[in-house]
Amino acid sequence: MGGAVVDDGPPGVKAPDGGWGWAVLVGCFVITGFSYAFPKAVSVFFKELIREFDVGYSDTAWISSILLAMLYGTGPLCSVLVNRFGCRPVMMVGGLFASLGMILASFAKSIIHIYLCTGVITGLGLALNFQPSLIMLNRYFSEKRPLANGLAAAGSPVALCCLSPLGQVLQYQYGWRGGFLILGGMLLNCCACGALMRPLLPPKKPLELEENAPKAEDKPQAKKKLLDFSVFKDRGFVIYTTAASIMVLGLFVPPVFVVNYAKGLGYEDTKSALLLTILGFVDMFARPASGLIAGMKWVRPRCVYLFSFAMIFNGVTDLVGSQADNYVGLVVFCIFFGISYGMVGALQFEVLMAIVGTEKFSSAIGLVLLMEAIAVLVGPPGAGRLLDATHKYMYVFLLAGCEVTLSAIVIALGNFFCIKRKQEDVGSKMEMAVTAAEKVGLNGGVECEGDDEAQEESKGKENGRPKALNGGGDVVMMEEVGENSEL
Numbered sequence: 001m002g003g004a005v006v007d008d009g010p011p012g013v014k015a016p017d018g019g020w021g022w023a024v025l026v027g028c029f030v031i032t033g034f035s036y037a038f039p040k041a042v043s044v045f046f047k048e049l050i051r052e053f054d055v056g057y058s059d060t061a062w063i064s065s066i067l068l069a070m071l072y073g074t075g076p077l078c079s080v081l082v083n084r085f086g087c088r089p090v091m092m093v094g095g096l097f098a099s100l101g102m103i104l105a106s107f108a109k110s111i112i113h114i115y116l117c118t119g120v121i122t123g124l125g126l127a128l129n130f131q132p133s134l135i136m137l138n139r140y141f142s143e144k145r146p147l148a149n150g151l152a153a154a155g156s157p158v159a160l161c162c163l164s165p166l167g168q169v170l171q172y173q174y175g176w177r178g179g180f181l182i183l184g185g186m187l188l189n190c191c192a193c194g195a196l197m198r199p200l201l202p203p204k205k206p207l208e209l210e211e212n213a214p215k216a217e218d219k220p221q222a223k224k225k226l227l228d229f230s231v232f233k234d235r236g237f238v239i240y241t242t243a244a245s246i247m248v249l250g251l252f253v254p255p256v257f258v259v260n261y262a263k264g265l266g267y268e269d270t271k272s273a274l275l276l277t278i279l280g281f282v283d284m285f286a287r288p289a290s291g292l293i294a295g296m297k298w299v300r301p302r303c304v305y306l307f308s309f310a311m312i313f314n315g316v317t318d319l320v321g322s323q324a325d326n327y328v329g330l331v332v333f334c335i336f337f338g339i340s341y342g343m344v345g346a347l348q349f350e351v352l353m354a355i356v357g358t359e360k361f362s363s364a365i366g367l368v369l370l371m372e373a374i375a376v377l378v379g380p381p382g383a384g385r386l387l388d389a390t391h392k393y394m395y396v397f398l399l400a401g402c403e404v405t406l407s408a409i410v411i412a413l414g415n416f417f418c419i420k421r422k423q424e425d426v427g428s429k430m431e432m433a434v435t436a437a438e439k440v441g442l443n444g445g446v447e448c449e450g451d452d453e454a455q456e457e458s459k460g461k462e463n464g465r466p467k468a469l470n471g472g473g474d475v476v477m478m479e480e481v482g483e484n485s486e487l
Helices: 021-053 057-073 075-085 087-105 111-140 145-153 155-186 189-195 204-210 214-218 229-233 235-251 253-264 269-294 300-321 327-356 361-390 393-443 451-462 478-485
Strands: 467-469 475-477
Touching: 021 057, 021 111, 021 145, 021 155, 021 189, 021 253, 021 269, 057 111, 057 253, 057 361, 075 087, 075 111, 075 361, 087 111, 087 155, 087 189, 111 145, 111 189, 145 155, 145 269, 145 327, 155 269, 155 327, 229 235, 229 361, 235 253, 235 300, 235 327, 235 361, 235 393, 253 269, 253 300, 253 327, 253 361, 253 393, 269 300, 269 327, 300 327, 300 393, 327 361, 361 393
Parallel strands: none
Antiparallel strands: 467 475
């Protein structure tokens, strides 16, 4: 799953929308591929790890879960480090951590050692690369930002198509220890990608002109909050966060278990690993196609319902795929799962931005990822424990399908009933708020004796006002209210 991070960049600098930005895009493409495909590609080694350490499926599934949890849950830490040291140094150090974790894991003597090395150290290294790379991408692209983010997000399925069969080949040739060692060397490419993140420097002339009034700019610049928790006051955000947390309980389960599902049916390891390649290949085209559809004029205001459809599509695919009993059935499952998975990945952050707006998106995405990190940490291991108890992959896929389908129902019904009612409330209270504001402005807070006259006077001025006051006294743009109410 790809995403976007909103970043203002240095003041006075216009995004070049090209030039060196294309090199930054290449680096972001590689980083995104490693970050999201690596936890799935590592599942190729699970069978050998089970034999080596005499553990169950639930124990090995913790490796992917810890990787994803570190990627999701360390967003605030990444923000602090980037603000303190900049994107390039953070990414260089992150690349070293990612590589070091896999190299140390190749000498593991227990499954706990792999949790700490592959899960924690490599996961932290990938997280320190992923968020800064998206920040730099958004600094270099403005008008072409949707295209740039779409191309960067495609790195995930492309890497999945490559890393899964590569991991299988490495396991055959060098064993899981040799495979981990080589993959650790490959992750050093994150350092090279970090070196591409050349910071944008503000021009000299604007800075010289602004030196005359530095104090005027310093006064309004208070310390920014690391996370703006006021987004939890928004009904739409609460509904979205709840649905997303339920969704990720089952969303990542099929890619983790589908290879072993095929092996359990008696198919060769290489043939089984090909399923992830098929899934990634379909996902590669589903993401940009979904973005194009979501950008249509008629679809964009109703993007939340398209997102819920994608979730239902994914959940039903899991439910139907649980009945697959041969390789052809699993191939069909991977095709449809790749389509639905790509749709979810392309739409999730677009919907979040439409709900909370651009200003609060950076805080909202951090809080959502923190909430999802808990679900990611529990989802695959819980499915693995169910597999250990039943010894049937059918129940694992049924559970994943029910969880994703439930999340789709939550966001669709929550939006339809709660957000629509909120729209009506906003519309009914808008005139009252404007009228009260006019009374305070005209009479210095003293109540007018003639309410009818005050209402007529406020209505006369209302037509010329672009803004209105809500019940809490905050300024709300009329266009934004209309935009958010659609969701």
